Amino acid sequence: MNKELQTAIKASLEAGKVIMQVYDTAFDVEIKDDKSPLTEADKKANDVINSFLIPTGIPIISEENKQTDYNVRKTWKTCWIVDPVDGTKEFIKRNGExxxxxxxxxxxxxxxxxIYVPAVRTIYFADVNKNEAFKADLDDHETTLEVLEKLAEPLKPKNxxxxxxEVVGSRSHMNQDTLDFVESLKKDxxxxxxxxxxxxxxxxxVAEGxxxxxxxxxxTMEWDTAAGQAICNAVGLQVISKETNKxxxxxxxxLLNSYFLVSK
Known part of the structure; x- marks a missing residue:
């Protein structure tokens, strides 16, 4: 397994452990300047992930880090893109998603x-250049890479x-444009x-069929989609901008994304 992918997996599992420690307590919720919620889990997970990624020497874009000026970022050929807790609203609702x-x-x-789902200890991971993506259901957050690789099953989209x-809709963001898209399919x-x-x-x-x-x-922001796009691209799915058609x-x-469509 690719060295950087190993690092990402280890970081996500360790972050998942601290997230669940907060999940099981009466945590406070802050509201950030952009009106999005923030909990202690976001902060603790970000610290854990940084502790794994900083030693790689590869720069990091994380939702919870102070963003580097684009004049610097534009010189980066490679970078990490991180969301320590994607779905903070779901975390606050305690629905596990x-x-x-x-x-x-x-x-x-x-x-x-x-992509790690700490509430159910499921991890998805992908190497796009190898066209490989996998899912593993783990017994605990401290599962070793060796055991994880034995548990991993390849992802296959529908054929x-x-x-x-089956159209994926959001728990929190179902809107008229999405409903119009659904109606266009029905007309076909x-x-x-x-x-x-x-x-x-x-x-x-979509990646697992x-x-x-x-x-x-x-x-959505880049940290909401980068890992998901990697997993989809690795199994031959496209994540296409509605703005650029690319x-x-x-x-x-x-760092704000355009609207997009995930499909074959």
Missing amino acids: FTVNIALVTSGKPVLGA DNSDRI GKEVEIVSKGSSLKFCL NADVYPRYAP PLKYNKEN
Whole structure:
């Protein structure tokens, strides 16, 4: 397994452990300047992840780090992109649908990704250059890489052309544009079922064949999508910007993503 991918996996598991320690307490919720929620879990997980990634010498873009000026960032060929707790709203609701997202990006493209779901101890990870993505259900957060690799099962997206389409919808962001997309499929004679999930698990649903397509007509940041895009790209799925009609790019001057579509 790629050395950086090993680091990302170890960091995500260790972050998952501290996240669940907070999850099991009466934690406080702060509201950040952008109106998004923040908990002690976000901060502690970020510290843990930084402790793994900083020694690699590769610069880091994390939701919870102070952002480096673009005049510096634009010189980076490779960087980590991190969301210590993706789906903080789901964390606060205590529904388990939150993740740790860690991706390695080179020349604007995700090349490695790890998504850990600490509430159920499930990890997804991918090496895009090898066209390999896997899922493993773990017994605990301290599972070794050796055991993890034995438990890992390859991800395979759907390969059928049936008239029934499963569309991934958001728990928190279902909006009119998404509903319009669903209606357009129905007009094409498709039977549509909405599959709801929080956080980057929406990418994983498509990558593992539990949904066909994920339309995102709501704001996301690069750290919300980089690891999910790596996992999808590794199994042949595309994550296409509705603005450029090209794959989402990373380490942009503006870290806000355009709307996008995940599909074959």
